[in-house]
Amino acid sequence: MANAYPDNPPPKGLRRPRVTIADVAEALGLTKGTVSRALNDYPDISESTRRRVARQAERMGYRPLSHAQAIRTGRTRSLGLVLQTNVHDAQRPFLAEFLAGVTQAAGIHDWSLTVASAQSQAEMLATLERLAREHKADGFILPRTMTDDCRIRLLRELNVPFVLFGRTGDATGCAWFDILGEAAMRDAVLRLAAFGHRRIAFVNGGAGFNYAVLREQGYLEGLERAGLAHDPALMRADAVTPPDGRSATAALLALPEPPTAIVFAVDMAALGAYPAAAALGLSIGRELSVIGYDGVPEGAYATPPLTTFDVDSRRAGERLAHLLIARIRGADPKTLRELEKARLLARASDGPPAVTSEDLARIVRARRGHDNTNGRKP
Amino acid sequence: MANAYPDNPPPKGLRRPRVTIADVAEALGLTKGTVSRALNDYPDISESTRRRVARQAERMGYRPLSHAQAIRTGRTRSLGLVLQTNVHDAQRPFLAEFLAGVTQAAGIHDWSLTVASAQSQAEMLATLERLAREHKADGFILPRTMTDDCRIRLLRELNVPFVLFGRTGDATGCAWFDILGEAAMRDAVLRLAAFGHRRIAFVNGGAGFNYAVLREQGYLEGLERAGLAHDPALMRADAVTPPDGRSATAALLALPEPPTAIVFAVDMAALGAYPAAAALGLSIGRELSVIGYDGVPEGAYATPPLTTFDVDSRRAGERLAHLLIARIRGADPKTLRELEKARLLARASDGPPAVTSEDLARIVRARRGHDNTNGRKP
DNA sequence: GTTTCTCCCGAAACCGGTTTCGGCAAGGAT
DNA sequence: ATCCTTGCCGAAACCGGTTTCGGGAGAAAC
Numbered sequence: 001m002a003n004a005y006p007d008n009p010p011p012k013g014l015r016r017p018r019v020t021i022a023d024v025a026e027a028l029g030l031t032k033g034t035v036s037r038a039l040n041d042y043p044d045i046s047e048s049t050r051r052r053v054a055r056q057a058e059r060m061g062y063r064p065l066s067h068a069q070a071i072r073t074g075r076t077r078s079l080g081l082v083l084q085t086n087v088h089d090a091q092r093p094f095l096a097e098f099l100a101g102v103t104q105a106a107g108i109h110d111w112s113l114t115v116a117s118a119q120s121q122a123e124m125l126a127t128l129e130r131l132a133r134e135h136k137a138d139g140f141i142l143p144r145t146m147t148d149d150c151r152i153r154l155l156r157e158l159n160v161p162f163v164l165f166g167r168t169g170d171a172t173g174c175a176w177f178d179i180l181g182e183a184a185m186r187d188a189v190l191r192l193a194a195f196g197h198r199r200i201a202f203v204n205g206g207a208g209f210n211y212a213v214l215r216e217q218g219y220l221e222g223l224e225r226a227g228l229a230h231d232p233a234l235m236r237a238d239a240v241t242p243p244d245g246r247s248a249t250a251a252l253l254a255l256p257e258p259p260t261a262i263v264f265a266v267d268m269a270a271l272g273a274y275p276a277a278a279a280l281g282l283s284i285g286r287e288l289s290v291i292g293y294d295g296v297p298e299g300a301y302a303t304p305p306l307t308t309f310d311v312d313s314r315r316a317g318e319r320l321a322h323l324l325i326a327r328i329r330g331a332d333p334k335t336l337r338e339l340e341k342a343r344l345l346a347r348a349s350d351g352p353p354a355v356t357s358e359d360l361a362r363i364v365r366a367r368r369g370h371d372n373t374n375g376r377k378p
Numbered sequence: 379m380a381n382a383y384p385d386n387p388p389p390k391g392l393r394r395p396r397v398t399i400a401d402v403a404e405a406l407g408l409t410k411g412t413v414s415r416a417l418n419d420y421p422d423i424s425e426s427t428r429r430r431v432a433r434q435a436e437r438m439g440y441r442p443l444s445h446a447q448a449i450r451t452g453r454t455r456s457l458g459l460v461l462q463t464n465v466h467d468a469q470r471p472f473l474a475e476f477l478a479g480v481t482q483a484a485g486i487h488d489w490s491l492t493v494a495s496a497q498s499q500a501e502m503l504a505t506l507e508r509l510a511r512e513h514k515a516d517g518f519i520l521p522r523t524m525t526d527d528c529r530i531r532l533l534r535e536l537n538v539p540f541v542l543f544g545r546t547g548d549a550t551g552c553a554w555f556d557i558l559g560e561a562a563m564r565d566a567v568l569r570l571a572a573f574g575h576r577r578i579a580f581v582n583g584g585a586g587f588n589y590a591v592l593r594e595q596g597y598l599e600g601l602e603r604a605g606l607a608h609d610p611a612l613m614r615a616d617a618v619t620p621p622d623g624r625s626a627t628a629a630l631l632a633l634p635e636p637p638t639a640i641v642f643a644v645d646m647a648a649l650g651a652y653p654a655a656a657a658l659g660l661s662i663g664r665e666l667s668v669i670g671y672d673g674v675p676e677g678a679y680a681t682p683p684l685t686t687f688d689v690d691s692r693r694a695g696e697r698l699a700h701l702l703i704a705r706i707r708g709a710d711p712k713t714l715r716e717l718e719k720a721r722l723l724a725r726a727s728d729g730p731p732a733v734t735s736e737d738l739a740r741i742v743r744a745r746r747g748h749d750n751t752n753g754r755k756p
Numbered sequence: 757g758t759t760t761c762t763c764c765c766g767a768a769a770c771c772g773g774t775t776t777c778g779g780c781a782a783g784g785a786t
Numbered sequence: 787a788t789c790c791t792t793g794c795c796g797a798a799a800c801c802g803g804t805t806t807c808g809g810g811a812g813a814a815a816c
Contacts, residue, residue, distance in 0.1 A: 018511065020772060031796055036774055044794060063512060067445030067454060068772040071801045076445060078492070078514075085478035095474045100463035103495040107505070112514050113493045114456070117481040127485070133396065134441060136456075136490050242679045275681060298676055301620045303653060398802060409766055414804055424764060446802040449771045 019060045028056055039064075066112075070135055079106055079324055080137025082127050083117045084144070093296045094313040101317025102141065109325055125154050132160045139328045141165060141320050145176075147210045163324045163336065165316060168210050175327050175336035177319045181211050181293060182218030184309040184342045185263060188291040189222025192261040192350060197289060199357045201234040201259035203248045205266040212237070215265045215293070234259055245272025253280060253288075254368070258360045260353040261289035267296040267308055270349075274302060280367050287360060289350035293342065304348035311342050397438045406434050417442075444490075448513055457484055457702055458515025460505050461495045462522070471674045472691040479695025480519065487703055503532050510538045517706045519543060519698050523554075525588045541702045541714065543694060546588050553705050553714035555697045559589050559671065560596030562687040562720045563641060566669040567600025570639040570728060575667060577735045579612040579637035581626045583644040590615070593643045593671070612637055623650025631658060631666075632746070636738045638731040639667035645674040645686055648727075652680060658745050665738060667728035671720065682726035689720050 025035045030053070038045045038053035045053075070076045079102065083095075103113050114137045118124035128151060131137045139161035142151050147169040155162045156173055164176035185202070192200050202219040204212050216235070223230050233255060236248040245264060249272060252259055264270035270292030274284055282288050285304045292299060295310030323336045355363070403413045408431070416423045416431035423431075434440075448454045457480065461473075481491050492515045496502035506529060509515045517539035520529050525547040533540045534551055542554035563580070570578050580597040582590050594613070601608050611633060614626040623642060627650060630637055642648035648670030652662055660666050663682045670677060673688030701714045733741070 021774095022772075032773075033775075033797080034795055037795090040774080042775095046794060049794085065449070065512060065772060067448045067513065069774075070445045071443070071449060071772080071803080072774040073801090083474065083477060083481070085474075085482070093471065095477075096461065096463075099461060099473075099493060100495045103461070103493055104463070104497070107494060112509075115477060115481055115491045115493050116485060117478045119482070131490070134443060135445065271679070275679075278681070301649065301653075303656070399804095400802075410803075411767080411805075412765055415765090418804080420805095422764060427764080443802060447804075449773080449802080450804040451771090 018065075019062045021062065021064065024053070024057050024060055024062050027060065028052060063110075066110075074135060075138050075328070076135050077110060078112045078114050078137050079321060080128075080131050080140040081113060081115050081143070082124060082131070082140065083115065084119075084124060085117045086119045093298075094294075094311070097313035098143075098317040101314035101319075102321045103317075105318040105321035106325070109321075111321070111325060113321075121150060125150060128154060128160075129158065132158055139163070139324050141324055145210050146208050147213055148208075149210075161324065161327045163320050163327055165320055166210050167214070173333055175323050175331075175333040177316055177323060177338045177340075179311050179316070180339055180341050181265070181309075182214040182221070184293055184344075185215045185218030185265065186222035186225070187344065188263045188293075188309070189219060189228075190226055191344075192263070192289060192291065193222075193226035193228060195261075195289065195350065195352045197259075197261040197353050198228060199231075199234065199257060199259040199261070200228065201252050201262045202236070203239050203245060203252075203262060203264045203269055204235070204237040205269065206240050207238045212265065219263060231257075239264070239269035239272070240266050241268055242272035242275070245269030246276045247272070249273040249276035250279070253277075253282075253360070253364050256361060257357050258364060260287075260355070260357055260360060261291070261350065264290065264292045267292040267294035267299050267306065270306060270308070271296075271298060271302060280364055282360075282363070283354075285349050285351050286354040287363070289353065291350050295342075295345060299345075300347070302349070307347045307350045308345050309342035310345050315340075396443075397440045399440065399442065402431070402435050402438055402440050405438065406430060441488075444488075452513060453516050453706070454513050455488060456490045456492050456515050457699060458492050458494070458506075458509050458518040459521070460502060460509070460518065461493065462497075462502060463495045464497045471676075472672075472689070475691040476521070476695040479692035479697075480699045481695075483696040483699035484703070487699075489699070489703060491699075499528065503528060506532060506538075507536065510536055517541070517702050519702055523588050524586050525591055526586075527588075539702065539705045541698050541705055543698055544588050545592070551711055553701050553711040555694055555701060555716045555718075557689050557694070558717055558719050559643070559687075560592040560599070562671055562722075563593045563596030563643065564600035564603070565722065566641045566671075566687070567597055567606075568604055569722075570641070570667060570669065571600075571604035571606060573639075573667065573728065573730045575637075575639040575731050576606060577609075577612065577635060577637040577639070578606065579614070579630045579640045581617050581623060581630075581640060581642045581647055582613070582615040583647065584618050585616045590643065597641060609635075617642070617647035617650070618644050619646055620650035620653070623647030624654045625650070627651040627654035627666075628657075631655075631660075631738070631742050634739060635735050636742060638665075638733070638735055638738060639669070639728065642668065642670045645670040645672035645677050645684065648684060648686070649674075649676060649680060658742055660738075660741070661732075663727050663729050664732040665741070667731065669728050673720075673723060677723075678725070680727070685725045685728045686723050687720035688723050693718075 021032050021035055025032045035053050038050045039057060066077045106113055116127050116131060118127045128140060140155060142162055143165040145164045145166035145168045149168050152168060164174055166178050167176055168174060189200055204216055206212060220230060239245050239248045249262060252262060262273060270290055273290045277284050277288050284290055292306050292308035295308055299306035299308050319338055327333060327336055399410050399413055403410045413431050416428045417435060444455045484491050494505050494509060496505045506518060518533060520540055521543040523542045523544035523546045527546050530546060542552055545554055545556050546552060567578055582594055584590060598608060617623050617626045630640060640651060648668055651668045655662050655666050662668055670684050670686035673686055677684035677686050697716055705711060705714055
């Protein structure tokens, strides 16, 4: 019989077997329990032994096995992240940087990151619950928060710690890190107004996401501060890909009084303004100004390069890891809320309007119908 | 004193406490040990008991705690992935899909994924060793393999299971999944030759990566099969971003006998051919044909859309997870090697040459120096 | 009717930590 | 001198599993 089950010969292991807490204890003539309490800063351990133990553990290279601890404490020292994989749009370009930030920050506290994925909302909830129940993660980072987010409701009910990347409708018990998208949208409008634009449109991102609500508020605040009238016809929503942005741009330009500038809530949508303008023979940055948000790398390669607000995804990941660890350790969520501003990347897709809205309307009328191919070969 | 240390009140836990193996044993009038052996298919358990145990466990919703098992078995049922975060180039667009594939495939076997990151090669090796030593992962997926890869040497020496996304120089003990990039490059050349191109250039990707060696071989094989001469002047290397591709394209077009078509080993570099051609007033797909490789989403939005070979990153992730799990369970690595072909996405960036190499040389000579702005505003 | 296997399962040790409990010794108060 | 704290640590239970060991019952062999 032996131990040949269930699979195969057991892992041979790495050269030397590992130093356990018992090794440290023996080396010092103490017991496991004492060493454990010393390392975990129990108050009934004298300062001198605490130091002795710490130094010896250091010297022997002792590192506790997180899953051995977990069996008693219930804590694995690992953060959880469940990716939604049925939405193909955004998040993609940021993920690598974001993960780099999270894992790096977690690593310096000796924590790790467990990643899972879900293809539907139901699977998302089931996965979160499973990971929590099996202690694969002590808490979760929830990216792309919705205004009304079922993940938050679940984790609240399960009493599992979490932090948001973004804000949400009901903030009770929530910790978060977020970028002030509303401030960026406001500043974008003010910048365009300072250039002399009077008709400034807004193309929002994914409906339901909390950021969309905030960015629209920022746009409206910008209009108000600039003393510009708000025209509902100049607002579009739910554009997160270049095709989305392209059709939104085309629709806006077809208006009787078209905008001379468009603020996009999402870079990937802003990139759709380029082919839309090209199809009408308009030059971005002159006849039509465009400002995006996100700082995707493609924006720098566009012609002309896209003016946008850069979001530092890596830093977001870092901060969220720190916040979540603090949250798991018991900190009050109300003290764990951080907001930062996006950084303006002033490039070449915006500038003073070369033509007025009236001129633009005439140009568009004249050119529509002539060439509505999109550059594809016949 | 109580249990208020080290951090805070312990996690309250989820509603009902969890069903343990002892609960299952008690419900059946058996002992923990027997239940454990039954669930793990030990041969000294009768078939009838095995079934009784399995059904009862199912009914009570029993799921073993992987870290409780790990304390004895040394296995956590988790796969490891360490991201290299100092290289800013490729891998980014694929990561989300790739992770989706890995986590989904791991999930159906009840495995999970642990992600970490490293900012240098030294940190990479240290992280791999730490994760292995702390049993945070039972094995690793190594993406972006180099021809001579120090990660492989380390894990070999540590006797830790791993699978490669890509192939490598020394295959001993290696399992892998890879896409036949060499076949794609060969087919690209043959496709262009069939269009009538005689001067076909090749712009390779990152030096040192094993894929670069293979793709160059594929290019050369394509030339040979097409009966075209090999001109070393038509080969460039180490281009992985649009700027890289742009300068490579510019250099190739400045040749006395410029190519009428370019095969790129990497899509992101191929996208750099667009501004390079535009700067010379050349139209992609007519005066200059371009074929890429990777299937990045940006290629579809380019004008004209980029002909390329699509790599299914999600599937790669799935297969790698399966292979690694099998490898950890003890399968022979030689039986765990899979190769698949990339899928041609025939779009509009290539076609019959509108001009000959001689004409092209004249055009380029005439237009150089006139307009070497890159579209930026003054 | 023993003896000898086999087939199954119980009992208990074990993995590497954490936590509870109790007791010894030193110091202070009475 | 006695009593009561207080500080500090050892002993042992415990967490949720896995694995080893040994033995009882029944069947087969003698």
